[in-house]
Amino acid sequence: MASVMIIIKQLFLFLLLTSFNGVIEAAPQGSLVTHLPGFNGSFPSKHYSGYISIGESPQKNLFYYFVVSERNPLKDPVVLWLNGGPGCSSFDGFVYEHGPFNFEEGKPKGNLPRLHLNPFSWSKVSNIIYLDSPAGVGFSYWKNSSQHITGDVETASDTHTFLLQWFKQFPEFLPNPFYISGESYAGIYVPTLASQVVKGIKNHAKPIINFKGYMVGNGVTDESFDGNALVPFAHGMGLISDNIYKKVEATCKGNYYDSQENSCLLSLGLVFEAISGLNVYDILEPCYYDMGTEQKDKVGNKSNLPQSFQQLGATERPLGVRKRMFGRAWPMGAPVRDGIVQLWPQIAEKISIPCVDDEVATLWLNQEAVRKAIHAEPESVTGPWMLCTRGIRYNHDAGSMIPYHRNLTLQGYRALIFSGDHDMCVPFTGTQAWTASLGYKILNEWRAWVTNAQVAGYLQRYENDLTFLTVKGAGHTVPEYKPQEALQFYSRWLDGKPI
Structure with a gap:
């Protein structure tokens, strides 16, 4: 009888602690x-x-x-x-x-x-x-x-x-x-x-x-496997010709990312020229591309561009929230090496990175009402939410x-x-x-x-x-x-x- 009572008490306690969807309310x-x-x-x-x-x-x-x-x-x-x-x-x-x-x-x-x-x-x-x-x-x-x-x-x-x-x-x-x-x-x-x-x-x-x-x-x-991945990928996807691939093979001898040989670097230049207009994150997706300083000076910001150019970054997904993407991995052809890693906002200050911006997430997560709802500290404590921070130094x-x-x-x-x-x-x-x-x-x-x-x-x-x-x-x-x-x-x- 005593054992039955213990089982009943345990069952009662379980039901008491369990919410409607089955999660025990210890959280x-x-x-x-x-x-x-x-x-x-x-x-x-x-x-x-x-x-x-x-x-x-x-x-x-x-x-x-x-x-x-x-x-x-x-x-x-x-x-x-x-x-x-x-x-x-x-x-x-x-x-x-x-x-x-x-x-x-x-x-x-x-x-x-x-x-x-x-x-x-x-x-x-x-x-x-x-x-x-x-x-x-x-x-x-x-x-x-x-x-x-x-x-x-x-x-x-x-x-x-x-x-x-x-x-x-x-x-x-x-x-x-x-x-x-x-x-x-x-x-x-x-x-x-x-x-x-x-x-x-x-x-x-x-x-x-x-x-x-x-x-x-x-x-x-x-470093080695990542660094040597791009050239075979580009060739297999039909992004570079057989002739370019053979030149790179002959001059770089399998080392596509760390060679100092001028002949290898010249061959790699042909590869990067061929793929430079592609979306680095998905070669099938369109992307917003930097027009260069001279053209920017002429047309001003992106909102002044022709409608066809403004829409260039839209993807085929039903909800077009990622018009462009902010980098979440290392630039192509440059594997992560030991030591201090440059963060994406720092890289963006020096070179043009295709596919940048995350407007919807940035807008939503920087709303005071959203921060309160998810129990995040105010901007005065954490600074503005950014997809990728510039506020740390990171050592690989x-x-x-x-x-x-x-x-x-x-x-x-x-x-x-x-x-x-x-x-x-x-x-x-x-x-x-x-x-x-x-x-x-x-x-x-x-x-x-x-x-x-x-x-x-x-x-x-x-x-x-x-x-x-x-x-x-x-x-x-x-x-x-x-x-x-x-x-x-x-x-x-x-x-x-x-x-």
């Missing part, structure tokens, strides 16, 4: 998001946002936005999402890629965007944390410090500390499988953080995170990621490495080469994967639970270009089903 209620400017209606799941402070001198305040799964919150994986840069906000993923809303540009221009539910949100099948990292990025900030200096190693350590604190605030999610994901320069963030998490588990760091694996999309990985001090991937996969952690196959910024050719370089046995030879009876891309699966996957027709930010296909491979992989 801090002060972080609950109850509304968002621009959206009318009920959220399909609960949202939380706020700060977790780490360190003391100086204190770092890391901002997160947490979307609870719409499917089965207490069983679905918890996924951390990181955008790259380095120095770019993960609201990039929230607004433009796989967040719970699609953003429609306000009319007339300058009005708040209108938000609609995103049928391909990754919160359909997972709990997902969008984190602005490192401090100084997006809404995250350093307190009482003007020294915004960080790097790969410190960022991984800080993010691990964030996760431990986050799970203390949301302990109901500790039993859930946990995955780390990201794209672009997060090709560095993800494996370095994963290694920190694994180290913490071995050292019995509390709470114990139920870490299972990681995903990287079009990720920066290794972790080296090549290949040893990290090898160590993690050999320890039994799952890895999905995916590439939009029309990205020229971090071309799939480099990613395909470095995954093969690990020397793992091929379990599934190169084959198509299918969505809605159509080939959506190709994959190759290796031993040690490593999968390399391409998404046909996608650019640098896969879920932005192919949201339906992205949700398909994401959900199948998380559920342990064949892709």
Whole structure:
């Protein structure tokens, strides 16, 4: 009888702590998001946002936005999402890629965007944390410090500390499988953080995170593999002729990014001349191009240009919110090297970067009402929200990621490495080469994967639970270009089903 009473009491306690959508209410209620400017209606799941402070001198305040799964919150994986840069906000993923809303540009221009539910949100099948990292990025900030200096190693350590604190605030999610994901320069963030998490588990760091694996999309990985990826990509895509390719092969001898030979540099000049008019993030997409100073002086700002030129940057997506893109990965042909990394706003001051601007996200996230709704500090504390910050110095001090991937996969952690196959910024050719370089046995030879009876891309699966996957027709930010296909491979992989 006593045991029956204990079971009844436990059941009663569970029901008392459980909300209508199945989430145990241990989460801090002060972080609950109850509304968002621009959206009318009920959220399909609960949202939380706020700060977790780490360190003391100086204190770092890391901002997160947490979307609870719409499917089965207490069983679905918890996924951390990181955008790259380095120095770019993960609201990039929230607004433009796989967040719970699609953003429609306000009319007339300058009005708040209108938000609609995103049928391909990754919160359909997972709990997902969008984190602005490192401090100084997006809404995250350093307190009482003007020294915004960080790097790969410190960022991984800080993010691990964030996760431990986050799970203390949301302990109901500790039993859930946990995955780390990201794209672009997060090709560095993800494996370095994963290694920190694994180290913490071995050292019995509390709470114990139920870490299972990681995903990287079009990720920066290794100076040599990334640097040598562009020329084979350009040739394979028909962007340079056989003659140009043969000249580059003969003069550069396989070293396309680090040669000092004049003959090689002249041959590479032919490559860059051929591809200079393309959208670096997706060679299929149109783009706004710099006309040069002389023409700018004649026509003034873009609003004075002919209507046909103003529309040049529009994409074919139903909601044209990304007229142009602000860089989230390294310039083509220039792989990330060890040492201080120039951030995108700094690069933009020196050279013309095609496809720049993120008007809708910048407009929405800099509204005082939006900041209040998501519990972000006012502009007087964090400064204006920028997609990619200029307020930090960042040191690439972790080296090549290949040893990290090898160590993690050999320890039994799952890895999905995916590439939009029309990205020229971090071309799939480099990613395909470095995954093969690990020397793992091929379990599934190169084959198509299918969505809605159509080939959506190709994959190759290796031993040690490593999968390399391409998404046909996608650019640098896969879920932005192919949201339906992205949700398909994401959900199948998380559920342990064949892709």
